[in-house]
Amino acid sequence: MAVIFGKTSWLAFNLGMLVGFFTIFLLLNNITNSFRTEAPLAIRSWEKNKHMALLQKFPHSHQPGSSKVSNDLSQKIRILCWIMTGPNNLNTKAIHLKYSWTRHCNVVLFMSSTSNDSFPTIGLGTKEGRDQLYWKTIRAFQYVHKNYVDQADWFFKADDDTYVVVENLRWMLSNYTSDQPLYFGKRFKPFAKQGYMSGGAGYVLSKEALNRFVEGFRTGVCKHTTSVEDLALGQCMEKMGVIAGDSRDTEKRETFHPFPPESHLTGHFDKSFWYWSYCFYPIVEGPQCCSDLAISFHYVDPTLMHMLEYYVYHLRPYGYNYRYQPELPEAAGRLPVHNKKKTTTEVTAMDKNKTSSQ
Ligand SMILES: *[C@@H]1O[C@H](CO)[C@@H](O)[C@H](O)[C@H]1NC(C)=O
Ligand SMILES: *[C@@H]1O[C@H](CO)[C@@H](O)[C@H](O)[C@H]1NC(C)=O
Ligand SMILES: *[C@@H]1O[C@H](CO)[C@@H](O)[C@H](O)[C@H]1NC(C)=O
Numbered sequence: 001m002a003v004i005f006g007k008t009s010w011l012a013f014n015l016g017m018l019v020g021f022f023t024i025f026l027l028l029n030n031i032t033n034s035f036r037t038e039a040p041l042a043i044r045s046w047e048k049n050k051h052m053a054l055l056q057k058f059p060h061s062h063q064p065g066s067s068k069v070s071n072d073l074s075q076k077i078r079i080l081c082w083i084m085t086g087p088n089n090l091n092t093k094a095i096h097l098k099y100s101w102t103r104h105c106n107v108v109l110f111m112s113s114t115s116n117d118s119f120p121t122i123g124l125g126t127k128e129g130r131d132q133l134y135w136k137t138i139r140a141f142q143y144v145h146k147n148y149v150d151q152a153d154w155f156f157k158a159d160d161d162t163y164v165v166v167e168n169l170r171w172m173l174s175n176y177t178s179d180q181p182l183y184f185g186k187r188f189k190p191f192a193k194q195g196y197m198s199g200g201a202g203y204v205l206s207k208e209a210l211n212r213f214v215e216g217f218r219t220g221v222c223k224h225t226t227s228v229e230d231l232a233l234g235q236c237m238e239k240m241g242v243i244a245g246d247s248r249d250t251e252k253r254e255t256f257h258p259f260p261p262e263s264h265l266t267g268h269f270d271k272s273f274w275y276w277s278y279c280f281y282p283i284v285e286g287p288q289c290c291s292d293l294a295i296s297f298h299y300v301d302p303t304l305m306h307m308l309e310y311y312v313y314h315l316r317p318y319g320y321n322y323r324y325q326p327e328l329p330e331a332a333g334r335l336p337v338h339n340k341k342k343t344t345t346e347v348t349a350m351d352k353n354k355t356s357s358q
Pocket of ligand 2: 175
């Protein structure tokens, strides 16, 4: 009896172990797999566009009259945002920008090699691929200059994995006028006297800078010399007398960031990392890395994009006064006000023929 009982419990014990092992194996396998290969369920279904349109139904913008300062700025500092994307990225990346931060731009255009009327994207008639990046940038700015130059004061380029707080971009720009030959972004220092702006963090050209960029290519002063888009654009800017601006806040904290928030806030950049020799201004790691009025982060995946949109625009501590409250620069008071235009996704490639009636 005792022997049989012993045997049974031994068997049960082993069976239990086996089941346990198997369960844990399945669980771990599931977890690591989902981290490695697939976006969370919500994003996967959003990628299929099932729920994306719902985002449009939620009241995204703010209570009427409650955002007076940012509303006023949006009529003084009109920003056209154009997004560098491609046909394969529309449903996986670009769509998340379409339904998040780009809604805060005065005009938004998605630039691709081929046009897609349903997204919509503008076809630049280029090929796809990394080596095409500068051609796409040149064509995009030429297109914007030809069709939209009067509809905005500043012209912002971002990648389809860049997250931008457009209101903070307007605050930084409110210290300047768009007839000054200026451009701003995350400033790198090598290969050009005044440095150049990193591509991934996005960069913004004043109207005068845009005019000069297009003029540079018309006259042949600027040429397609390399596919390294951000450096090549910086070299053209320098030749055309466009000044590389300082976009740091009044406490000298950076506003444009070439990595996601976690890298700057909690990461540590290895001593041998190229970044150390590229940054124009001293690198600050940790909590002081980033302005409270940060403008952009790069390598933001779709999940983080929607999280940031929630953290930036909706989540807030009840009754709390923010620690950093810089004044609006004096110059902002003198900027002309433009009538409120329809914004963002309402403006599409189809609006091309309306520019003349403007
Ligand atoms: C246009 O974009 C949509 C995504 O919005 C995509 O589903 C569709 O296949 C694209 N059409 C073409 C012709 O590429
Ligand atoms: C405003 O621009 C001037 C240069 O024209 C600069 O010295 C100053 O630091 C800027 N202020 C802010 C808040 O960026
Ligand atoms: C051009 O604009 C007019 C009215 O503004 C509109 O009726 C027409 O359909 C537009 N054409 C295109 C190609 O969008």
